[in-house]
Amino acid sequence: MLLGVIADDFTGASDIANTIAKGLPGQGGLRTVQYLGIPAAAADPDIEAGVIALKSRSIDAAQAVRQSLEALKWLIDQGCKQIVFKYCSTFDSTPAGNIGPVAEALAEALGVKGVVACPAFPGAGRTVYQGHLFVKDRLLNESGLENHPLNPMTDADIRRWLRRQTVSDVGHVDITTVQSGSSAIEGALLRHGEENHALVIVDAITDDDLVAIGKAVVDHRLVTGGSGIAIGLSANFIARGLAKGEGSMTVGIDGPEAILAGSCSGATRQQVEVHKKDHPTLAIDVAGVMGGRVATSDLTSFLLANQGRAPLVYSSGTPDEVRAIQARFGREKVAEALDTLFADTARQLVDAGIRRLVVAGGETSGAVVSALDLGALAIGPEIDPGVPVLLSKGDKPVALALKSGNFGASDFFVKALERLAGR
Template sequence: MLIGVIADDFTGASDIANTLAKGTAPEGGLVTAQFAGVPEGAAPVGIEAGVISLKSRTAPVAEAVADSLAALEWLLAQGCQQILFKYCSTFDSTPQGNIGPVAEALAARMGASGVVVCPAFPGAGRTVYQGHLFVFDRLLSDSGMQHHPLTPMTDPDIRRVLAAQTTASVGHVAAPVVRAGSTAVAQALEMARARGEIFCVTDAVSDDDLLTIGTALADARLITGGSGIALGLPRNLIRAGHAAGGRMAGSAVAGPAAILAGSCSGATLGQVARHAAANPTLAIDVAQVMAGQVTADTLMAFYASHAGAAPLAFSSGTPDEVRATQDRFGRAEVAHRLDTLFAETARLLLRAGFRRFVVAGGETSGAVAQAVAAELAQPALRIGPEIDPGVPILSLDGPAPVALALKSGNFGAPDFFAKALEKMETA
């Protein structure tokens, strides 16, 4: 294995796995697999990039650090020479962590400094300029992320956020340096190491910037960022003769489908509304879930009664609705009960013969992916064709193949759900 990725949630893991598998023209990408948690045994033969999916984004800081270090040790044992800590392109965290503490622990374990910090993903409207994170034409703090129920982002200055989360010194590689080329970026990072700066927030406003940065990182042992920072990494390995290039082929998967949505982002709410206009939907009453009146059996009955269609069950709500529910029952308890509900439902769906799963929301995706992988005893998910930017088809082979699409809340076109199910059948 050449590159190892530690991702702090499941949709983010799918996003960067897609980037590594797709690569850039004409070189292509790497043979990539996504793992539901840290595997117990060795990686399958032939995997060039391994992405470990954790649920560390909203875990207690100590747990997030411990899980990430465990993932690091497994990846190093597989022979990885380059490690990438992947977090969301909106830098989802709190003033206490978890991005800073995890990155600091990884840097300490690897003896790394001058480590790039770059959440930019221009294809999804996320750019970094003057050390500040933008979502399209808005600062992160004005983008809607300031209302996120778990990781509200109220400060767009990534240097300041990192400084609050870590004891490390934080530098900056500005846009003019990036535009001067990869040699200039590499020199700036070397100067940062000489100054004792552990991290360097690096500006990027286009894919060309990310490719420039990627070239400068050919020999970097530790990198942190959103999925965009991986854009140029396969090219480095292919040009050096360490990888052949190309991409893993997809496999068509038919059969009953289920859509599960647990995100309250504006994009997901719009996707739910569009899908509901022509397809069976079930709005999950969270209060009834907390009271034990809505269970996995309830959801299974809904899906079974619409097995020939494209049924969608969702717990999504507006920020005010979500906040009111959390105030009433407690944020952690609500999240736990919903994760458990979706995981148990996924197991029942598999046993009932459902073979296509489309999931919205990082926490929900993590719960479903872990349940599916455990039920099928297959920890490695193969990366297939891209549905929308940042969202590939994931597949588990076997006598009855299974396909999944794990969508971050803000990702995907308005018709994403229908598009995902169609592409699974024709992959």
């Protein structure tokens, strides 16, 4: 294995796995597999990139560090020459959150400084300019992410945000340096390392900027960022003759389908509204879930009764609705109850013969795939930017799409079901 990735959630893991498998146009990517948690056995020797999906974004920071260091050890044991710590392109993390502690712990374990920290993903509208994170034309804290139910982002200055989480100071490489080329970037990172900066925010506003950053870190043991940071990494291994550029395989499974949406992001809410115009949908009564009046059987019965019609169940709500429910029952209790509901529903659906499953929301996806215990997932074609087809093996193969809340076009759900079937 050449490249190892530690991702802090399951949708982010499939996002960066997709980026690595695609590689650069005309060059191809690496043969990539996504692991749901830290594998118990060694990797297949044919795998060139392994992405370990953890559910560590919103847990206690010390626990996230322990899990990430365990993942690092497994990846190093597989022979990885470079490690990527992947977090969300909207930098989902509270001031007491996990991005800084995990990144610093990995840097210390590998004995490196001057490590890139770049959440930019221009294809999804995430850019970094003068150390500030933008979502399209809005600062992060004015983009709707300030209303995130678990990790509200109230400051777009990610140097300042990250500094609250770290021991050492945080460096910055500005866009002028980035657009001067990979040699200039490499020199700037070296200087920050000499100044004892473990982490360095690097500006990026285009894919070309990310490719330049990728070339600059060709010999770096550790890189951190959103999935966009991996755009140029596959090319480094191909250029050195270590990989052939075969990338993703074409996969698809046709069969019964279901859609589960637990994200409350604006994009997912719009996708739900578009989908419900022509397909059966069921809104989950969250208060009913908390009061024991809504059970897993209610969801599975609805989904199984509407096979062939792309049925959807969702808990998505507006920021005001989410705040009201959290105030009434408690944020953690609501999150735990919904994760359990979606996990149990997915398990029953697969047991009942569902073979195409679309899941919206990082936390929801983590709960679902953990419950299904699918093992390694092959990476297939891209559905929308950042969201590939995933295929499990075994006696009951399942085709999956795990969508981060803010990703995907308005018609994503129907498009995803078609791609999962190989169409």
